[in-house]
Amino acid sequence: MxxxxxxxxxxxxxxxxxxxxxxxxxxxxxxxxxxxxxxxxxxxxxxxxxxxxxxxxxxxxxxxxxxxxxxxxxxxxxxxxxxxxxxxxxxxxxxxxxxxxxxxxxxxxxxxxxxxxxxxxMLKGLTAEYLLRRTFAVKPGDTILFHAAAGGVGLIAGQWAKHLGATVIGTAGSADKVALAKSHGYDHVIDYRETDFVAAVKDITGGKLCDVVYDSVGKDTFPGSLDCLKPRGMFVSFGQSSGPIPPFAMSILSQKGSLYATRPTLFTYIAKxxxxxxxxxxxxxxxxxxxxxxxxxxxxxxxxxxxxxxxxxxxxxxxxxxxxx
CATH class of the missing domain: 3.90.180.10 (Medium-chain alcohol dehydrogenases, catalytic domain)
Structure with a gap:
């Protein structure tokens, strides 16, 4: 049996x-x-x-x-x-x-x-595929922030985004995870347990911030993720490992620079x-x-x-x- x-x-x-x-x-x-x-x-x-x-x-x-x-x-x-x-x-x-x-x-x-x-x-790699190639099509010269950089999706995304020509910033929760992410495509990795990731992103980018933030953490990284985006940047929330993002007023997107926000799921992208x-x-x-x-x-x-x-x-x-x- x-x-x-x-x-x-x-x-x-x-x-x-x-x-x-x-x-x-x-x-x-x-x-x-x-x-x-x-x-x-x-x-x-x-x-x-x-x-x-x-x-x-x-x-x-x-x-x-x-x-x-x-x-x-x-x-x-x-x-x-x-x-x-x-x-x-x-x-x-x-x-x-x-x-x-x-x-x-x-x-x-x-x-x-x-x-x-x-x-x-299949799930993690196809998730990285749609995030990087279709939700926000990463191109040479873009600066991206990817939370949970040492996770399964994060390690794939770091390598793939670097291949696409982006400057790749990640966050991770220990020295070992920081080192692991750096060995898989990330140009900069922030230990969020030791450093304010918003301040670190501002420092790394010289205040220019990011074109897109990919966030599977949820509650613990919101609304900080929005503060890492340049005007008209995109916030991509695709998971909630720390808990769901609380309801928020849409006006916060205009206040922080006419931002875009999306909550995609893989299954919509591979339905056909x-x-x-x-x-x-x-x-x-x-x-x-x-x-x-x-x-x-x-x-x-x-x-x-x-x-x-x-x-x-x-x-x-x-x-x-x-x-x-």
């Missing part, structure tokens, strides 16, 4: 239970995938705690990215065959040894990308099949040619998902974490 991690009630890491789970047979337009590696992300915590309501209620098998091989193909599926290496992000259900999934959500993994790299980069394929091709290209190194610093057995969640919430992790079935 195949195994999976399920949530039957919201709560702490202890609610993640490792149990038998029959993946079923693929129906029309579906395939059965045997996972080789599964990505761990902070959004998994949001679903576990109930901050994000599960789309189909409980019980829930969490997890939004994985890589594996096609084990069985349903009726009407073209372009895939048994044994193909594939990866995906969305829908939920990745914390499993095997799962049935719609074929049109899968992308093939090229030879130059490993299973762990693919599993660790063509967009998913193009984004994945761009991501796998920069991984395969060495422009972006995917840093897998923690590996846990799927059965130890609770431990992995505890470490993630305690900010004991750097780079990416994968679960191995």
């Amino acid at each position: 195949s195994k999976a991690v399920r949530i039957h009630a919201h709560g702490g890491p202890e609610v993640l239970t490792y149990e038998d789970a029959d993946p079923g047979k693929p129906g029309p337009g579906q395939v059965l995938v045997a996972h080789k590696a599964i990505g761990l992300n902070f959004i998994d915590v949001y679903y576990r705690t109930g901050l994000y309501p599960p789309p189909n209620g409980l019980p829930l098998t969490p997890g939004g990215e994985a890589a594996g091989v096609v084990k069985e193909i349903g009726e009407g599926v073209g372009g895939l065959k048994v044994g193909d290496r594939v990866a995906y992000t969305t829908p939920l259900g990745a914390y499993a040894e095997e799962r049935v999934i719609a074929a049109d959500r899968l992308v093939t993994v090229p030879d130059g990308v490993t299973d762990e790299q693919a599993a660790a980069s 099949r063509q967009e998913l394929e193009e984004a994945a091709a761009a991501l796998f290209s920069v991984i395969a040619d060495g422009t972006v190194e995917i840093v897998v610093n923690q590996r846990h057995r799927l059965a130890d998902a609770a431990r992995a969640h505890a470490d993630l919430e305690a900010r004991k992790t750097t780079g990416t974490t994968v679960l191995i079935p």
Whole structure:
């Protein structure tokens, strides 16, 4: 019997239970995938705690990215065959040894990308792709601020943004994390526990400030992030690891320089099949040619998902974490 991690009630890491789970047979337009590696992300915590309501209620098998091989193909599926290496992000259900999934959500993994790299980069790497190439298209000469620079998305974004020609400023919460971020594309990294990041950004830029701030931290970095932006700069809020940003008056954007603000989500950017394929091709290209190194610093057995969640919430992790079935 195949195994999976399920949530039957919201709560702490202890609610993640490792149990038998029959993946079923693929129906029309579906395939059965045997996972080789599964990505761990902070959004998994949001679903576990109930901050994000599960789309189909409980019980829930969490997890939004994985890589594996096609084990069985349903009726009407073209372009895939048994044994193909594939990866995906969305829908939920990745914390499993095997799962049935719609074929049109899968992308093939090229030879130059490993299973762990693919599993660790589908959600985080595609997030970096849409942030840097589509939400605010970073170009040579831009100055950007990226919070949580030593996190999974941050390490990818630092390398990619530098490749795009930007001056890249990051924040991190320890000396080790500062050093890690500096080794992954960041020109400047601010230890926010030791230094006021707004003052540091003003000093680094000579008062010119940033064209864009990418913020997945939320409550703890707001409204400071707005104060790091030059007039008509863009505030991109794409997560809330410290808690949600409190409601604010839109007039604050005009007061601080006619700023733009957006709250994007990856799933809007890859909803169309063509967009998913193009984004994945761009991501796998920069991984395969060495422009972006995917840093897998923690590996846990799927059965130890609770431990992995505890470490993630305690900010004991750097780079990416994968679960191995």
